[in-house]
Amino acid sequence: MLSGLRALDLTNEMGLFCGKVLAQFGVDVIKIERPGGDPTRYFGPFYHDIPDPEKSLYWFAYNDSKKGITLNIESPEGQDIFKKLVKNADFVLESFPVGYMDKLGLGYQELSAINPRLIMTSITPFGQTGPYKDYKATDIIAMAMGGIMLQTGEPEGLPCRLNPDHAYCLASSNAALATMLAYHYREWSGEGQHVDVSLVECVIRENYREVPMSWEIGHYNVSRNGGYMYRGKVFTRNIIPCKDGHVAWSIFGGKVGANDNRQLSNWIADEGITDELKDIDWDQFSLDTTTQEDIDRIEGHILTLTSRYTKRELEDEALRRGIRLSAVNNMRDLYESEQLKFRKSLKKVKYPEIPDVITCLGQLLISSETETGVRSKAPLIGEHNKQIYEGELGLDSKTMDSLKDRGII
């Protein structure tokens, strides 16, 4: 959908996913690595567990559909080459510390003088301004400052961050969206601009259920409740153990929950566990007027049911009965899922250098008009140097050799 646009991607692990998302929408994304290769190429897991910068699955996952060139932007010649690339670029994506690009003479002011239509998107730990702007934050720090970590864990126990790179992918997705908003503006105004994305702010906003309202309006801080949720008056389970793992189901009151609650009561009765739940008037049921004792008793019956079946059996039967219950899927469940197969979401990508064909998730959405998803494998170190430097910038092979010898490309 966004063909004909180009992004220069200078990001580290905080922003790699941003360029990948833009590439899935059709943007021509050129990942610029330092000569010798990007440090994230050493991040595992690796293809067949062989630690090799050309076999990092981490690198593959966040850089497929991009082209790759090497360039030392800390050298004056490297900076000149970068500026030449900027002339024909639509987006620059970067995640260096605040002020680093300015120091190199590659800040937004300088680059927009070369190309006023340029959109420069900067992803930083705390944003470009404010008292913490020079502080460092990695994924876990952002999860901590954003408030999500303190409310995840067993009561009184060690707080837990979510999956690795959670904050990074969230910030990258926000950055891709912000870049597109700036792009839409440019299409009718002709003006580029600088986009300032804060990693920590992304997590604070992810914590939408609590910030600001639970404190501002409800005057409470959320505590850690394991697989339960605090619903104002009572605690209810969202994660329920079953024979081979867990399923997710939540009780809701009133119209929102009545059908689920009724169907589940029937199922529990059909299993011969109890008829008691069928007698509850689910239309009138409310979490505001129910006691914890009632909830615990209802959930006890549900546990008896779930302990008899696997998560897939439970989800399949729930689908038949119209109950909103879902399996807690792992990577195998997803990779082998009938749903991703049905949607043709998994795509084969050729990696001729390994050589192998890897089947990965390669579809972002289904459109009636156009494909949106993976377009090519992740690049090798400097794979597109020749194409970009010789083919587009017109450097001759002698100059290329000289730049290589001096560690600029």
Added chain:
Amino acid sequence: MDKKLPLQGVKVIEWTQSGAGPWAGRCFADFGAEVIKIESTKFPDFIRLSGPYKDDIPGVDRSSSFILFNTSKKSFTLDLKNPRGKELFKKLASWADIVLQNQRPGLMKSMGLGYEELKKVKEDIILIDVSIAGQEGPWTGTGGWGGNAMAQTGHLYLYAHPGGEPLMPGFTATTDVIIPLYQVMAGIAALAYRRRTGKGQHIDIAQLEPAVYSLGPGLLDYAVNKRIQQPMGNRDPRGAPHSAFRCQGEDKWCAIAVFTDEEWESFCSVIGNPEWTKSPKFATLSARKENEDELEKLVNEWTMNYPAQEVMVMMQEAGIPAGVLQTTEDIVDYDPQVKARELLPIRHHPVMGDCLHARWPFILSKTPAEIRTTPCLGEHNRYVCTEILGMSDEEFAELVDSEVIS
């Protein structure tokens, strides 16, 4: 409008509920699109019916949850079960560029308001459907809330300490936050496609795809190595110490993340180079990873003597990534960064009065978002009928009397 907003001139109607749909509509609206939110008094967006409420008094215009997802929009109440209501919906669709919906899969189509029907009234309409598993397929059931989506997309499985049970991140449905970003991106990309080709399109977004995309390395690990990624909790293969550490006070913690040897040396010097830091057990990253339980215990013994904020500042000043595990109160009332960057601006709500309306976590230098308060239920009925649909006051009154608008 003196201020320039990126999406000004874009027209959106949304028929959405809860979080994942309305949040996308909010982004369109905050950045300048005209967004008409369709509800009815019988079936308002059910988030209007969930608290916390202003002064603890329930009411469709008193829910602070509603504010989160619905700023800068206009509210129009329409009975979509009434054939005349459907006609009005189609009339609005013929005005709109984009229709957003997150009703139960198949519902819109079964009501005669699917893509083919909308295309008849507006050839180049862009319809964006969003659901957990997609509009069709074996997992497409009755939908669900964010708790289901986190489970189905593989996220919840990973929200745990190593070997531990999956954990709820409070009441937060994390994938509900990720997906709206993709709905808006799809809308902007579809508008670009329409400018180029003149064609609209039908977009089916399943949480399953974008949410699993962000778990890419784990999925490839299964694809290639047939290994099922297990939760890592606070651990990270590339760093140690790397966790939350207990600080002075009740339930006070600071996260510290040491990756490089340089950071490790700075870290040792901040904590006063105690004897144990010189042990070969902690000399290299791989040694620290091997003895991580003991390392964490020793770090805890040091952090416990200081307030969390002080630990963060000491570490940060030595160049080590560190951050307090903030409470909601910390973020709303005390975080100086949140204040300096005005992440939580105050707006006046006609019923709730002055209250906080969070902005987006990014700032566009020339065209920042313009956040206006949320609409009361049906607040813009007259506006929509007379200004957008061009009805007379009498026609509008008749629609209200016959409860088409209700």
